[in-house]
Amino acid sequence: MQEFDKDIQFLKGVGPKRAELLNKELNLFTLKDLLYYFPFRYIDRSKYYKVNEINEQLQNIQSIGIISNFQLKGSGKKSYLTAQFKDETGTIELIWFKGVKWISQNIDAGKQYIIFGKPSRFGNKLNIAHPEIDKPEEAKQKLSTSLYSVYSSTEILNKKNINSKVFRTIIANVFEKTDSKIPETLPAYLTEKLKLISHHDAIRNIHFPSNNIMLQKALFRLKFEEFFFIQLKILKQKYKRKNSYKGYEFPIIGSYFSEFYKTKLQFELTQAQKRVIKEIRNDFSSGKQSNRLLQGDVGSGKTLVGLMLMLIALDNKFQAALMAPTEILAQQHFKTISDFLSGLDIEVALLTGSVKTKERSLIHENLENGKIQILIGTHALIEDTVKFKNLGIVVIDEQHRFGVAQRAKMWSKNQLPPHMIVMTATPIPRTLAMTVYGDLDLSVIDELPPGRKAVKTIHTYEPKRLQVYKFLKDEIKKGRQIYIVYPLISESENFDYKALEEGYEHILSEFSPPEYMISIVHGKMKPNEKENEMNRFIKGKSNIMIATTVIEVGVNVPNASVMLIESAERFGLSQLHQLRGRVGRGDYQSFCILMTSYKLSKEAKTRIETMVQTNDGFKIAETDMKLRGPGESEGTRQSGLPFELKLADLTKDYKILQLAAHIADDVLKTDIYLENPQNQLLENKLKQLKPTDYNWGLIS
């Protein structure tokens, strides 16, 4: 048995009782578990305070002196222990509400100790509650330094007095009692090349930094490792897949594409659109399957790019499919694309859940005989009964609404898997894209078509409501349409409905028919009711659309010029940005009005300010990730982060991630299957990672 696999209960300073607690509370079973239980911060304990320098303004302080005069005060459950702490300059009180027994058994009155804790003031008396206590000789221990590691604990462990000091002591014991070095995880050629300290030294210094420089080196090495193995895993899968799956080649640019380009396209493509088309055309001639995430802000022209790629497939005698997350969106795509292609003799069909049986079987037939060239639809496309003659490309819109499994199903619709282009308007910060979607290639449209008027965003408060209404009325007079959105106040639909209902009544009293027509959409409505209301608005039959967040993603009403968001402080940043993206789609100057109460949390303030300051979806995504943490950001909420990061931080350690990705790529370039003896360590480590950690094999 490996020395580090030994049970912690036999470690000096642990024993069966503490071992059981550590098992239960923190999942720590072996010496190795302990070594990899990393501190979350450090305290500089190079300074000693004299008692007369201590005041309640200070954070944790350290002082050396004599503890004496223990007194048990109060009674029963409310009893507590006090003591005097004294040096040559004065006296301060120490106080314990918990762990009284342990203190009285282990601390000797009249002896010298080093105490460490946060001073506070009660009336005119200074005290320190629950100080950490060391004997002076302990503090000079071999492993101790002036940088003290602090470990997170639990309430139960705290009660049993298992604090950072205990962790430091028992982890120091692991180092003292074991002769072996903690096994290296990276091959020597990499540690040398990158000038990394050894894994053993990194682990030792993360717990007991010999100085700040060594601490930084340890942090760098361990963060690098975390990212490196994630990247290695993802990229290895990606390369393996690329090698084992052939893809269709589309060498021809034929008449469909050219005709469309020459006669139908009324505008120049943006540079970004051209670049992305070129990137994907490279995939088409590589003999490998294309598997790409196409990112671009709302209105950046992704759908158009998707269409042009489909035309290339058609030119090469293949069929194409476009999948949308909702029926309304599928209908919209069908209409836009049919309009775009009118006169080009291309067979486009729409397949959704509401297509009647008779028509449906006709569509099925014409897909199998190849008559239908472009199929647009919803989830209905995935069903097994939908078979193609020769499907060459699948374009998926608004990726985050589709599960991984659903996407994977499209793979089996032809002999070779079709090319997959996954479009998303949810900007994903680069760091996240590299990790979560690392096995998809990434193309970014980072430019809006020229002449777009940026949406003006205004933050306003309740007392200005009448002014806002006046503004809405002026816009409606000009012929524009308005969205008013209410937040989901709680998970309960009833609540949500109530806020909306009240808002609706209120709006109705200000904007009454027949002068103003109102549509309303909320979670309690049946799908076809929703659709009717949406369609009324899309067709311009109503001036105002009142909705909760169920408002369909991606609907395109270019005539809408105002997005009024009620209680905007309750929305997440990405959500606000998505909602704002519903306006500014036509030629008109558009506005996003954020209505909030005066009382805003610090985070809410940051969200609102960010919205007012920028329209850049990527900046917004970065801020969102910083505020909420990577696992909660819009780009990952559905899938969650597929791995755990102990030390590295996606929002701060981008440079390390980039290096890790680069090195992982280098390693795999010469040894895709990690068969080279010098990469044995790496392969072994990858095998140890839980398979469930990264189940992205067939992502989209």
Ligand code: ADP
């Ligand atoms: P997305 O799918 O990224 O939200 P769309 O492809 O729906 O964007 O494009 C939004 C609108 O902009 C559409 O009306 C589209 O025809 C138009 N558009 C796309 N590309 C350009 C361009 N290069 N110049 C001008 N308008 C464009």
Ligand code: MG
């Ligand atoms: Mg779109």
